[in-house]
Amino acid sequence: MTARITDVARAAGVSASTVSRALRGRAGVSDEVRAQIAAVAAQLGYTASRSASSLASGRTYTIGVVAPYIGRWFFGTVLDAAEQVFSAAGYDVLLYNLGSPEARKRFFTKLPVRKRVDAVLSLLIPDEDESAALRSLGVPLASTVGGPRPGFTVVGIDDRAGAESAVRHLVNLGHRRIGMVSGASGPLHWTTPVDRRTAYLHVLAEAGIEPDPALVADGDYTVDGGERAMTELLAASRPPTAVFAQSDEMAMGALRALRRHRLRVPDDVSVVGFDDHELADVVGLTTVAQPVAGQGAEAARLLLRQLDEPDAEQPGHVQMPIRLVLRETTAPPRPRGPQ
Amino acid sequence: MTARITDVARAAGVSASTVSRALRGRAGVSDEVRAQIAAVAAQLGYTASRSASSLASGRTYTIGVVAPYIGRWFFGTVLDAAEQVFSAAGYDVLLYNLGSPEARKRFFTKLPVRKRVDAVLSLLIPDEDESAALRSLGVPLASTVGGPRPGFTVVGIDDRAGAESAVRHLVNLGHRRIGMVSGASGPLHWTTPVDRRTAYLHVLAEAGIEPDPALVADGDYTVDGGERAMTELLAASRPPTAVFAQSDEMAMGALRALRRHRLRVPDDVSVVGFDDHELADVVGLTTVAQPVAGQGAEAARLLLRQLDEPDAEQPGHVQMPIRLVLRETTAPPRPRGPQ
DNA sequence: CTGTTAGCGCGTTCAA
DNA sequence: TTGAACGCGCTAACAG
Numbered sequence: 150m151t152a153r154i155t156d157v158a159r160a161a162g163v164s165a166s167t168v169s170r171a172l173r174g175r176a177g178v179s180d181e182v183r184a185q186i187a188a189v190a191a192q193l194g195y196t197a198s199r200s201a202s203s204l205a206s207g208r209t210y211t212i213g214v215v216a217p218y219i220g221r222w223f224f225g226t227v228l229d230a231a232e233q234v235f236s237a238a239g240y241d242v243l244l245y246n247l248g249s250p251e252a253r254k255r256f257f258t259k260l261p262v263r264k265r266v267d268a269v270l271s272l273l274i275p276d277e278d279e280s281a282a283l284r285s286l287g288v289p290l291a292s293t294v295g296g297p298r299p300g301f302t303v304v305g306i307d308d309r310a311g312a313e314s315a316v317r318h319l320v321n322l323g324h325r326r327i328g329m330v331s332g333a334s335g336p337l338h339w340t341t342p343v344d345r346r347t348a349y350l351h352v353l354a355e356a357g358i359e360p361d362p363a364l365v366a367d368g369d370y371t372v373d374g375g376e377r378a379m380t381e382l383l384a385a386s387r388p389p390t391a392v393f394a395q396s397d398e399m400a401m402g403a404l405r406a407l408r409r410h411r412l413r414v415p416d417d418v419s420v421v422g423f424d425d426h427e428l429a430d431v432v433g434l435t436t437v438a439q440p441v442a443g444q445g446a447e448a449a450r451l452l453l454r455q456l457d458e459p460d461a462e463q464p465g466h467v468q469m470p471i472r473l474v475l476r477e478t479t480a481p482p483r484p485r486g487p488q
Numbered sequence: 489m490t491a492r493i494t495d496v497a498r499a500a501g502v503s504a505s506t507v508s509r510a511l512r513g514r515a516g517v518s519d520e521v522r523a524q525i526a527a528v529a530a531q532l533g534y535t536a537s538r539s540a541s542s543l544a545s546g547r548t549y550t551i552g553v554v555a556p557y558i559g560r561w562f563f564g565t566v567l568d569a570a571e572q573v574f575s576a577a578g579y580d581v582l583l584y585n586l587g588s589p590e591a592r593k594r595f596f597t598k599l600p601v602r603k604r605v606d607a608v609l610s611l612l613i614p615d616e617d618e619s620a621a622l623r624s625l626g627v628p629l630a631s632t633v634g635g636p637r638p639g640f641t642v643v644g645i646d647d648r649a650g651a652e653s654a655v656r657h658l659v660n661l662g663h664r665r666i667g668m669v670s671g672a673s674g675p676l677h678w679t680t681p682v683d684r685r686t687a688y689l690h691v692l693a694e695a696g697i698e699p700d701p702a703l704v705a706d707g708d709y710t711v712d713g714g715e716r717a718m719t720e721l722l723a724a725s726r727p728p729t730a731v732f733a734q735s736d737e738m739a740m741g742a743l744r745a746l747r748r749h750r751l752r753v754p755d756d757v758s759v760v761g762f763d764d765h766e767l768a769d770v771v772g773l774t775t776v777a778q779p780v781a782g783q784g785a786e787a788a789r790l791l792l793r794q795l796d797e798p799d800a801e802q803p804g805h806v807q808m809p810i811r812l813v814l815r816e817t818t819a820p821p822r823p824r825g826p827q
Numbered sequence: 828c829t830g831t832t833a834g835c836g837c838g839t840t841c842a843a
Numbered sequence: 844t845t846g847a848a849c850g851c852g853c854t855a856a857c858a859g
Binding site: 151203204228232404430432433442 | 490535537538539540542543548550553557558559560561563564565567568569571572575576580581582583584585587588591594598599600602603604624711737740741743744747766767769770771772781
């Protein structure tokens with residue numbers, strides 16, 4: 150079997166406590182003894198059992214990360230960046246993928262992270278009960294999505310400002326019939342789509358454009374959903390000359406739908422996305438760029454800092470910069486519109 | 489604090505052992521006592537401490553997943569699917585993102601999963617030493633990449649057949665100057681790019697085409713790398729009329745490079761990818777489709793079966809189906825080639 | 828600076 | 844069917 154702490158202690162001719170102190174870099178061990186122990190431990194291939202040490206110390210050196218749909222670019226990228234920060238600091242990551250309602254319910258009722266993690270990073274927006282459940286863990290909490298919430302350190306962007314810049318861009322190009330492929334309107338307590346919709350309506354009002362319900366469709370934050378939504382918009386009696394998609398993946402689905410309808414972008418229809426997806430550049434998508442990996446890394450760092458200095462002041466909300474990236478899917482409307 | 493097993497025992501008027509047995513569904517507890525205990529536990533919000541129970545039992549109900557670059561579509565998708573299978577079976581997932589050489593080295597020397605996981609799923613191809621390190625954990629091992637390896641259950645595809653079908657497609661269209669954007673040729677012991685390269689050379693030989701080293705460039709499995717590689721190929725004295733990219737992400741980078749050079753696809757240059765990325769459809773990319781999520785889910789299932797029935801026969805290698813998907817980035821070469 | 832003692836919260840014998 | 848005793852491997856508090 151694998152070596153235990155007493156094996157190292159015996160081989161080094163010291164007590165188990167000394168080995169423990171030496172290996173964890175705690176003070177109170179002479180340099181030579183420490184070096185000796187390190188050598189013996191390395192030779193025996195000794196690693197302290199996390200179960201045992203966390204049982205004894207109460208610290209787990211593990212961070213719980215809860216996410217919906219890891220396969221989605223946005224979440225995968227955030228997770229990737231956060232994981233790097235955590236593991237560089239010696240923390241492991243316990244991942245919970247809560248895409249399905251059952252998985253989500255199971256997680257929040259059983260709360261398998263209880264006593265298993267030192268902190269939680271949430272990539273999803275919990276509702277009131279879920280928030281309370283997380284707070285009951287008694288560990289630092291952070292999130293990279295949604296607005297400020299009590300008990301959480303939230304690293305996000307100004308969704309309204311971002312969406313406004315996208316829609317305003319279309320207005321400035323001269324579009325009047327501006328559609329929107331919105332995010333999931335489902336039971337998720339997701340403020341993002343709401344904020345972006347508010348921004349959309351706000352800019353239309355500002356420009357004196359009457360909103361048309363037939364020009365808004367739900368794209369469920371997926372490529373396929375975006376395609377369906379765009380198809381729906383194109384079926385309107387007076388289809389849009391420009392569309393704001395609340396995510397790049399939906400925007401790409403919209404592009405696919407347009408291609409299938411033999412409509413040209415941006416000649417017939419302009420499209421703006423949101424995220425600056427890794428592949429947005431490939432398809433020439435105009436979009437609102439946000440620092441996705443940056444948000445994951447920053448949230449991770451803030452969590453680690455809370456762990457290191459529990460008493461230090463913590464920002465409740467950090468806002469990262471956004472910017473409109475102009476590419477090739479937007480242009481002024483054609484004189485007479487599509488068809 | 490959170491309730492411990494003795495709290496439940498006291499409240500239910502039984503001993504801790506009985507609570508333990510009752511809650512884990514072990515035999516030897518009367519139905520009424522079991523129901524009573526379940527009620528009390530639920531009311532107290534009791535969940536057994538994973539640290540304590542794994543220390544006592546040796547089982548962790550945790551699976552370690554090691555991956556490079558979770559942010560990459562392929563790995564994110566595999567991970568997503570695998571996680572769903574694991575969590576549905578009551579297992580947690582410990583994620584290790586080993587993108588950087590330092591992270592990778594740290595992981596394999598310290599082996600933080602020792603005594604922490606019941607099994608390991610590897611999304612990367614370990615070299616000999618790394619394989620040995622994983623085997624030394626003494627737990628079931630599975631992988632979704634590369635070829636068969638001792639000690640591992642590998643769920644993969646026939647890389648050679650897949651690459652051959654892609655290159656043969658180009659040959660059949662009439663192309664003679666066929667380039668390749670290959671995968672990382674770095675220190676990773678990654679048999680995939682080697683297999684795909686072998687297939688490429690094999691098909692060329694079969695067609696009586698002399699391979700030209702100037703028509704092969706390394707794209708590092710990234711979009712940016714694919715763009716660089718394509719740019720390199722275009723700088724050749726006689727550039728290719730068709731290109732096989734070893735991944736869709738590199739193919740998309742190649743498309744971007746072509747667009748920047750004002751070359752049209754497929755009129756000037758044909759492009760074939762590999763993976764059938766979620767967005768391949770959006771850009772109309774012809775590619776070799778493989779069941780990515782399917783591989784993750786299947787590997788996870790095989791791992792769980794090994795945990796349930798340690799003595800059952802296990803397949804060492806499972807091959808999933810592939811197929812060439814024809815879209816719009818491939819066509820016969822123009823009579824006189826580009827320029 | 829180092830060793831000894833006493834748990835951390837469970838699961839698992841063994842008796843009853 | 845149940846309970847008491849023990850130990851999983853480690854860290855923390857206390858001596859020395």
